Amino acid sequence: MADRFIPVDVSQLVERARAGEPAAFRELFRLHLSRVHRIVHRMAGASSDVDDLVQTVFVEGFRSLPSFRGESLFSTWLGRIAVRVSLRAKKRPALMLVPLDVAGDQPSQAQGPHEDASAREGLRRLDALLAALRPKKRAAFVLHALEGYSIEETAAMVGASVAAVKVRIHDARRELERRALKDPYFSERVGAKEPR
Amino acid sequence: MTCREAQDALVDLRDGRLDNASELRVHAHLETCGDCRARAKTWATLLPSMRELEPPPPTPLRARRMEIEIERQLSRPAPLADSRSRRWQLYLAPAVAAAVVLIMLASRRHQPAPPASLVPSAPPFATMTSGNANAAAHLAPGSRVVLPAGRDAKLQLSTLASLTLTGPATLLLGGDDAHVALTLQDGRLEAQVAHRQPGQTFTVALPDGRVEVRGTRFVVVARPGASLVRVDEGRVAVFDADEREWSVGAGETHSFAAPAPPAPNPASASPARDVCEAPAVDCGHVTQAVRAAIRGADYARVQSLVEPALRPRPSCRPIVCRTELGYLRAEALRASGHFEDAVAAYKTLDRRDAPSATRQNALYAAAQLERRLGNSVAARADFERALTAAPTGALREEAMIGAMESAAQTGDGAAALVAARRYLSAFPEGLSAAEARRIVDGAVGRGP
CATH class of the missing domain: 2.60.120.1440 (Jelly Rolls)
Known part of the structure; x- marks a missing residue:
């Protein structure tokens, strides 16, 4: 969430991108890549499709720039496209093959080998927990609880009412809580008995 | 507040998005409801654990590949499916508009009242x-x-x-x-x-x-x-x-x-009433307007609304929304990034006439900002004040943790040890029990 408060005038960048300035597109891409990638990963799960989906989000976003009226933050507007693209992708069967160029280019972590393995295991388990949720519940939970958007912003991003989003988050939280407390990775961290 | 409402507010509570009144209501509910308290405790650990597990961002090489692919796709015309659907929209738009007009005209001519059972009846006033x-x-x-x-x-x-x-x-x-x-x-x-x-x-x-x-x-x-x-x-x-x-x-x-007579006799009037000449403050209106301004991130308006209302009113009783407006002013300063001013504003709420929960909330918020500003000494003092303001308040555990961590940050081992022991004595299975034990064990290991 570090890219939420960026000291860059995004509205100026959007105006320059609308005017077709390539440097502005690149800057917007650079600023929002990490957040869009995170949303897509959490929505669609870890697969080789993620990079393709991220590209699709930016292509659709940049093509739709004329319709961006500045009523919300650009990041919120782009997040809405990320949710839509991810939900659409989930309706298609996932591509299981990993292209060679991507497989050999996994990011290196600055952590030690043990922490690295533990974090990877945690992420794999979180992906599995999120994947077990229905897509709409997953979207609401990811945006509000993990990405830190308000309920109202989340509702705008998933195109649902505030009341519907509250119900989805509530249900998702209950389901996740039940599953997480049975999961060795998370139950060890909580270190508490399962609440009623 | 119901259990569901309290549980739904946990994420917003953690992220500091609740207004003062809602925050107090949630804390009040948590104090009285064991189930919700247990859930809050579970999520206080679970949520940060989940947030920490961020998917690794694309490496510069992958990012560059994506950038090239995006530029390549943008340089091509939009896919056929898009342009086809747009063409259909062009054809369909006038037809849809005409249909809407016809339906509207028809409904104007013939407007039967809907069956009563289909009309949701609002509860009577x-x-x-x-x-x-x-x-x-x-x-x-x-x-x-x-x-x-x-x-x-x-x-x-x-x-x-x-x-x-x-x-x-x-x-x-x-x-x-x-x-x-x-x-x-x-x-x-x-x-x-x-x-x-x-x-x-x-x-x-x-x-x-x-x-x-x-x-x-x-x-x-x-x-x-x-x-x-x-x-x-x-x-x-x-x-x-x-x-x-x-x-x-x-x-x-x-x-x-x-009602005052046309020519009042100053000697016969109550002194307090005669000297209070400050204009009345419509608390309902002002607090509503301030909250709206905060929601709209219009912090200049917050300032313009709050300052006149909180101006000293010599010889008058305090306005009823003095504390609420003070808290809102502090929240607005924090939200607008004026952290030092926000700290000062929070501290003005540490008054005897303010509710103890508000004092604790305000001092805790001030201490958190002070830590963020790198002033661990002041933060530790304010975490302690937050504990004193409401010794059994909802933020007791968090304030104890803050005091312990701030003491450790300042390098004051003795104070950190005292704070860690106090925390373990109050919350042996608490959120930071492991950290407290580490401090205690470290101190014991070093010897006197």
Whole structure:
């Protein structure tokens, strides 16, 4: 969430991108890549499709720039496209093959080998927990609880009412809580008995 | 507040997105509900654990590949499917518009009333449940209830207010669910008002002034020149006919003064009333406007609304929303990035007349900002003050953790050890028990 408060005038960048300035597109891409990638990963799960989906989000976003009226933050507007693209992708069967160029280019972590393995295991388990949720519940939970958007912003991003989003988050939280407390990775961290 | 509402607010509570009143309600609920407290504790650990597990961002090489692919796709025309659908939209738009116009014209000519069962009926503004010989009566805003001597009536408002009117009395119902405005022209009215949401108002106008409540139990008696209000629970704001404001708390009675004569005699007037010349503050209106400005990130407007309301009012009683406005000002300063000013604003709420939970909340918020600003010494002092303000308050554990961590950050091993032992003694299985044990074990390992 570090890219939420960026000291860059995004509205100026959007105006320059609308005017077709390539440097502005690149800057917007650079600023929002990490957040869009995170949303897509959490929505669609870890697969080789993620990079393709991220590209699709930016292509659709940049093509739709004329319709961006500045009523919300650009990041919120782009997040809405990320949710839509991810939900659409989930309706298609996932591509299981990993292209060679991507497989050999996994990011290196600055952590030690043990922490690295533990974090990877945690992420794999979180992906599995999120994947077990229905897509709409997953979207609401990811945006509000993990990405830190308000309920109202989340509702705008998933195109649902505030009341519907509250119900989805509530249900998702209950389901996740039940599953997480049975999961060795998370139950060890909580270190508490399962609440009623 | 229900368990569901409290649990739904946990993420917003953790992220500091709740307003002061909501935050207090959640904490109050957590204090009394073991189930919700357990859930809050679970999520206090689970949520950060999940947030920490961020998917690794694309490496620069992958990012560059994506960038090239995006530029390549943008340089091509939009896919055929898109342009096809747009073409269909072009063809369909006039047809859809024409159909809409036809439907509208048809519905103007023939507008049968929908069946009553399909129309959701709004709850009545008020229901008079007794005092009427016939039956319960539903009353709309604008209704007038006139009772003869010796009769009484019970009214239930849809806003969860219960009223008992004792005759002879005349009561006018006005306003709406959000802004209830009653006028008691004559008689005795006993009211129990459920807590109002921020921005909602409940006013009883009297011949000699008016009473504004936020959630309380009180009695008003309307007699021209001799009206009074007695408060049984909570606190109300009372306005005399000349708009002077008084704050009346539980167990207190306020008598409205008779309208001032044309040439008042200063010697005979109450000194306090004569010297308070500050204009009245409409707390309901101001707090509502401030909250709206904060929601819209219009911090200049917050400043322009709060400053005049909080200006010193020599010889006047404090306005009833003084603490709430002070808290909102601090929140706005924090949200706008003026952290040092926000710290100062939070600290002004550490007053004896402020509720202990508010003092604890404010001092805790100030301490958190001080840590963020790198001032661990001040942070530690304010975490301690937060503990003193409400020793059994909802933020007790967090304040103890903050004090312990701040002491460790300043390198004051002795203070950190004391804080860690205190924490372990109060919360042996707490959120930071492992960290506290590490401090204690480290100190023991080093020896005296």
